[in-house]
C-alpha cells in the first residue's frame with residue numbers, strides 16, 4: 001500500500017468548494033457528529049454490523065478526494081468508531097483504503113451505486129486487504145442505509161420542519177451542482193475548441209502520412225527500376 | 235414473433251439484493267448459503283438460514299420463486315456441509331436446487347425427490363448424451379448451459395434433449411468451460427469449483443503506481459490500467475500480458491456479456507430461461523439490470539423489438555459482447 005496518497009484531481013463540485021470552506025476547521029470539532037452518526041447506524045442498521053462481525057480489528061481509510069480530510073473507520077471487538085484525519089495518511093497502516101469523490105462514497109454507502117461499476121469506471125479506487133473491502137462493501141450494500149432518513153429519525157415523529165429543511169438543502173445543492181457545471185463548461189469551452197481543432201489537424205497529418213507511405217514504395221520501386229542498367233535500356 | 239416470455243432468473247448476494255430483484259420484476263431469484271457450498275463464496279456475501287427463510291417469504295408473497303445454488307463439488311471425505319445445504323434449502327421450501335456434483339444430485343434425488351433439480355453451469359454439460367444422462371440418472375429438469383455455445387448450437391441441442399435449458403443473458407464472462415477452469419487454482423490454490431470463488435479477494439492486490447492502477451493476483455501481475463482507462467476484474471483469463479513485445483489480452487478482454495440483442499433468437503431456439511450473472515454485485519446493479527431485462531423479455535414475448543437497455547455503465551471494462559452466441563470463431 002502506498003504511504004503517499006495519490007488523490008488525483010477532483011472535479012469542480014459543491015463538495016470541493018465546501019471542502020475549501022472547511023479547511024480551517026479543527027477536525028476534532030467533527031467528532032461529536034461522527035460519534036452520533038455511528039451510534040445512529042448501529043441502532044438502525046444492526047444487520048450491517050452483524051455482517052461486519054467477520055472482520056476482526058480491521059481499519060479503513062476512507063478518502064473523499066474532494067474534501068481536505070479523510071475518515072478512518074475501525075472495526076473490532078469494541079464499538080466501531082469513525083473519526084476524521086488529515087489527508088497525509090496519518091493513520092497507521094490501515095487494512096484498506098477506499099478513495100473517491102464524496103458523493104460516490106455516499107451513493108455506495110446507500111447502495112445507490114454498484115461498487116464493481118464504480119471500480120470499473122475508476123470512480124472508486126481501492127488498495128490493501130480486498131477481503132476486508134468486500135466484506136465492508138457487501139455488509140453496507142445489504143443494509144438499506146438512507147442517510148437522510150437516518151438523520152431525520154433523530155427528530156422522531158415530529159420531523160416535518162427538519163424534513164422540509166433537508167428538502168431545501170437538497171434543492172440548493174442540486175442547483176449549485178448545475179451552476180458549477182455551467183461554470184466548468186464555460187471555462188473549458190475555449191480549451192475544448194482548441195483541442196478539437198488540434199485533433200482535426202492531427203487527423204489531416206495522419207492522412208497525409210498514410211498517403212505518403214502508400215506512395216513511397218511505388219516511388220522507391222520506380223527509382224530502383226530506373227537505376228538498373230537493364231531497366232535504363234528499356 | 236411472439237411467445238411465452240423467457241423466465242428471468244436473477245442473482246442476489248444479500249437480502250437487500252433479493253428484495254431489489256423481486257421488486258424490479260424477477261421471476262426467480264437464485265442465491266447461495268454463506269459458505270463454500272456455492273460458487274460465489276465471497277466475504278460478507280450470501281444468506282444465513284434465517285435470511286433464506288425471510289427471503290422465501292418475501293419472494294413467494296410477490297409471486298417470485300427462489301432457486302438455491304449448492305453448486306460447488308463436495309470436499310473429499312467431508313460432504314456434510316453440502317448435504318446440510320441441500321436439506322436446509324429443500325426443507326425451507328426452495329423452488330429448485332442448482333447442483334453440479336453427481337453425488338449431491340443423487341443425494342438430493344433420494345432425500346428430496348419433490349424439489350426440482352437444475353444442473354448448474356458448473357457441471358459444464360453441453361451435449362445431448364451428457365444432459366440425457368443427468369436427466370435419467372438424477373431427474374434433472376433443467377440444465378444451465380455453459381457460455382460456449384452459439385444460438386444455432388443451442389437450438390440443435392434443445393431439439394435433442396428432454397429437459398429445459400437456461401442460458402446466461404448478462405454479466406461477467408467466464409471464458410473457459412465452467413467447472414473445469416484451473417487458472418484460479420494455479421494462481422492462488424483456490425478455485426470456483428472446489429472453494430466457490432475464482433481469484434479470491436484474499437489473493438488480490440491493487441496498487442496505484444504513478445498514473446497506473448496495477449492489479450495483482452497472487453504472484454501474477456494481471457493488468458495495469460492507465461488513469462482514465464476502464465478497469466476489469468483481476469482474473470487470469472482477463473489478464474493483459476506481454477508476448478512478442480506487445481501487451482495484449484491473450485484469452486479475453488475485460489468485457490461483460492449482454493445477450494439482449496439475441497433474445498428473439500434464443501426464444502426461437504427453445505430456451506426456457508435467462509440467467510443474469512452477478513450475485514457478488516450490489517443492489518444498484520440488481521435493480522437496474524433486472525428492470526432492464528424485464529422490459530427486454532416482455533418486449534421479446536410480445537414480438538416487439540428489444541429496446542436498447544443502456545446498461546453500459548454496469549459492464550466490466552465498460553464494454554459488452556454477445557459472447558459465443560454470435561461467435562464467428564472457433
Ligand code: SF4
Pocket residue numbers: 407408409410415416417418426432433469470471472
Ligand atoms: S479464471 Fe476466468 S475463466 Fe477461469 S473460472 Fe475464473 S472467471 Fe472463469
